[in-house]
Amino acid sequence: MGIRKPTANSKAQSGFMAVMKKELKRFFTDRRMVLTTILFPGLMIYLLYTVMGSALSSFTTVDEGYVPQVYAVGLPGSLEPLTGSAGLEFQAIDEGQVDAIKESIQNKEADLLLVFSPGFADLVADRLAGKTDALGTTPPSVELYFNSTRTESSNAYGTMAGILGAYKDASFPLFTVNAGDQTFDLASERDTAGFLFSSLLPMLMMLFLFSGSMAVAPESISGEKERGTIATMLVTPLKRWELALGKVVSISCIALLGGMSSFIGIMMSLPNLLGSLPEGANATLYSFGDYALLLLVILSTVLVFIGFISIISAWAKTVKEAGSLVMPLMILVMLVGAMAMFSQSAQQGLLFYLIPVYNSVQCMVGIFSFTSAPLAVAVTIGVNLLVSAACVFVLTKMLSSEKVIFAR
Amino acid sequence: MEKPQEEILRATGLSKTFRLSAKQQKIERTKDRERVAVDQLSFSAYSNEIYGLLGPNGAGKTTTLRMLATLIKPDSGDALVAGKSIVREPEQVRAHIGFLTSELKLEDFFTPNYLFDFFASLHAVVPERAAAQKKALFERFGIDEFAEVKVGNLSTGMKQKASLVISLVHDPDIIIFDEPTNGLDVITAKVVTDYLYELRGQGKTIILSTHIFSLVERLCDRVGIIIDGRMVADGSLAAICQGKCLEERFFDLYVKEAGEVA
Numbered sequence A: 001m002g003i004r005k006p007t008a009n010s011k012a013q014s015g016f017m018a019v020m021k022k023e024l025k026r027f028f029t030d031r032r033m034v035l036t037t038i039l040f041p042g043l044m045i046y047l048l049y050t051v052m053g054s055a056l057s058s059f060t061t062v063d064e065g066y067v068p069q070v071y072a073v074g075l076p077g078s079l080e081p082l083t084g085s086a087g088l089e090f091q092a093i094d095e096g097q098v099d100a101i102k103e104s105i106q107n108k109e110a111d112l113l114l115v116f117s118p119g120f121a122d123l124v125a126d127r128l129a130g131k132t133d134a135l136g137t138t139p140p141s142v143e144l145y146f147n148s149t150r151t152e153s154s155n156a157y158g159t160m161a162g163i164l165g166a167y168k169d170a171s172f173p174l175f176t177v178n179a180g181d182q183t184f185d186l187a188s189e190r191d192t193a194g195f196l197f198s199s200l201l202p203m204l205m206m207l208f209l210f211s212g213s214m215a216v217a218p219e220s221i222s223g224e225k226e227r228g229t230i231a232t233m234l235v236t237p238l239k240r241w242e243l244a245l246g247k248v249v250s251i252s253c254i255a256l257l258g259g260m261s262s263f264i265g266i267m268m269s270l271p272n273l274l275g276s277l278p279e280g281a282n283a284t285l286y287s288f289g290d291y292a293l294l295l296l297v298i299l300s301t302v303l304v305f306i307g308f309i310s311i312i313s314a315w316a317k318t319v320k321e322a323g324s325l326v327m328p329l330m331i332l333v334m335l336v337g338a339m340a341m342f343s344q345s346a347q348q349g350l351l352f353y354l355i356p357v358y359n360s361v362q363c364m365v366g367i368f369s370f371t372s373a374p375l376a377v378a379v380t381i382g383v384n385l386l387v388s389a390a391c392v393f394v395l396t397k398m399l400s401s402e403k404v405i406f407a408r
Numbered sequence B: 001m002e003k004p005q006e007e008i009l010r011a012t013g014l015s016k017t018f019r020l021s022a023k024q025q026k027i028e029r030t031k032d033r034e035r036v037a038v039d040q041l042s043f044s045a046y047s048n049e050i051y052g053l054l055g056p057n058g059a060g061k062t063t064t065l066r067m068l069a070t071l072i073k074p075d076s077g078d079a080l081v082a083g084k085s086i087v088r089e090p091e092q093v094r095a096h097i098g099f100l101t102s103e104l105k106l107e108d109f110f111t112p113n114y115l116f117d118f119f120a121s122l123h124a125v126v127p128e129r130a131a132a133q134k135k136a137l138f139e140r141f142g143i144d145e146f147a148e149v150k151v152g153n154l155s156t157g158m159k160q161k162a163s164l165v166i167s168l169v170h171d172p173d174i175i176i177f178d179e180p181t182n183g184l185d186v187i188t189a190k191v192v193t194d195y196l197y198e199l200r201g202q203g204k205t206i207i208l209s210t211h212i213f214s215l216v217e218r219l220c221d222r223v224g225i226i227i228d229g230r231m232v233a234d235g236s237l238a239a240i241c242q243g244k245c246l247e248e249r250f251f252d253l254y255v256k257e258a259g260e261v262a
């Protein structure tokens, strides 16, 4: 067993490592902290989005076996086979009952009422036959009464209007639009899914990474300052930069785990949230390389977040104060993240990737939409590492400052 | 048995002025923008000695000790601690001192056992030596039973003992102790002061601050009396007292320095 000489070098290493280990031990041996910062975010997002998704879809779907209550006045026999296949059953009524049915539609008891103008079928036949005197008169008409606040009613309306439209086009086509079975949307399935992910995920990722960072950094820095435990370390030969770096690196690891848990939560709940996803829109859409890049971008982003929040936390006198001082930064990050929802593909200009936070969002947009440029990602990671190094430097200065440590 | 004394610490002209925040001005009902906390303070301390800084509230004792411990920088003046300057070589000074005050806390979440090892590694103490030191000190203070209890669950006295022990992980030659008996019951206080006396016997230098006369009389070899940041008397206990009791001498000096006792 070699005796470790307290040379400058070995001391430096052991101080940094000791701080790192202490921070990680503090976190991982505290079951409540692990639950609230790593497990819960992913779980909460999954549950929340799943509940939100099923609430959303219940607005637009009805029970499968439901038979709409449809009434018709003067239904032409030629229409009946068409409607039968759409699952609609008619109850023929006469004109005297129209008002009563309208009232029950208004009261959400009945769903749909069709009123065909007198002699509808004959007039249509005349016009089809090209009888000139028929073309000059007002065309036959159908009136569809429904209630848009009742899902079953508007569904029945939609179905019926569709049938009548198709019937009209089929009998007397002026021209057709997209008739036929081929695929007209030429976007590849991959692009459609990528577009969907790239408009949603960057903002969510930024949100979760930031809130993950906020859950740990103020507690670790303002908290230790507030409780007077940081000064205890400052009277040892521990170098200030070791303390600053040890804190930033270890807190970042924890925040990263929180962020990953959120990411998994999103990916798993997305199908539930959006009802049905486009074909191929799932986690396997992206290659291992995409995920590796994403991880690097996320890691460097977390370092930047933790760097900023650590400085604010060192400045604040209490955890509470740190929490409120961080809010403006959080709002800024959210706004920048929201911009991603409106970008079709990643920003092209390399200069934009010099701006922290914005560069991370654009990189994620790029990766999710398959439009990322390797150089842009490299610039982003480089810039983010530089920014976080600068933050560690500032934090080091702050920890050496009696005004920060013994602020009154 | 005692080794010959040598000068271990020398402070020369230490001064510190604080800028008062608006909030502080309000609390202290003063219009002064600045507060001279320590004013041209000079003194020396030797091995095999307990040196006491005696002074009323706000005299500048804590500020002086913080400067010696390199937690804050003097505006002017310097001090050599084990030959190292607190201004130019703060890191090396920190390697030679143990600093203990009630404001420096241990993290509630960890156990004394873990924290001892943690601070040993911050001081780069060789693991075998740290283990031996831990065993001896934990036994000496009865911490071994509580070694695996989180600090947050320890009694005030046990916390204080743990802090003391942990501030000594690296077996420092100089122990700086702000208000050593503050908040302790008489029994724990005696355990602590007895130990300080024991350390003195091992040739170490102990510098403590207090406003308790009896503590100085019982414990200190030499004493410096601070009033309003200035050293008004400095010397061996006998030289300062001149046959009177310490309390009487203090009030003589206080009236001379600060006028009436309000």
Ligand SMILES: Nc1ncnc2c1ncn2[C@@H]1O[C@H](COP(=O)(O)OP(=O)(O)OP(=O)(O)O)[C@@H](O)[C@H]1O
Binding pocket: A406, A407, A408, B018, B019, B020, B035, B036, B037, B055, B056, B057, B058, B059, B060, B061, B062, B063, B064, B211
């Ligand atoms: N960080 C600071 N900012 C502003 N003023 C300070 C600061 N630290 C100390 N002071 C002021 O300096 C003066 C000396 O304070 P110090 O704590 O050194 O006194 P003390 O002798 O330790 O008193 P006590 O017996 O109350 O502990 C006091 O008036 C105090 O208010």
Ligand SMILES: [Mg+2]
Binding pocket: B061, B062, B063, B178
């Ligand atoms: Mg004090």
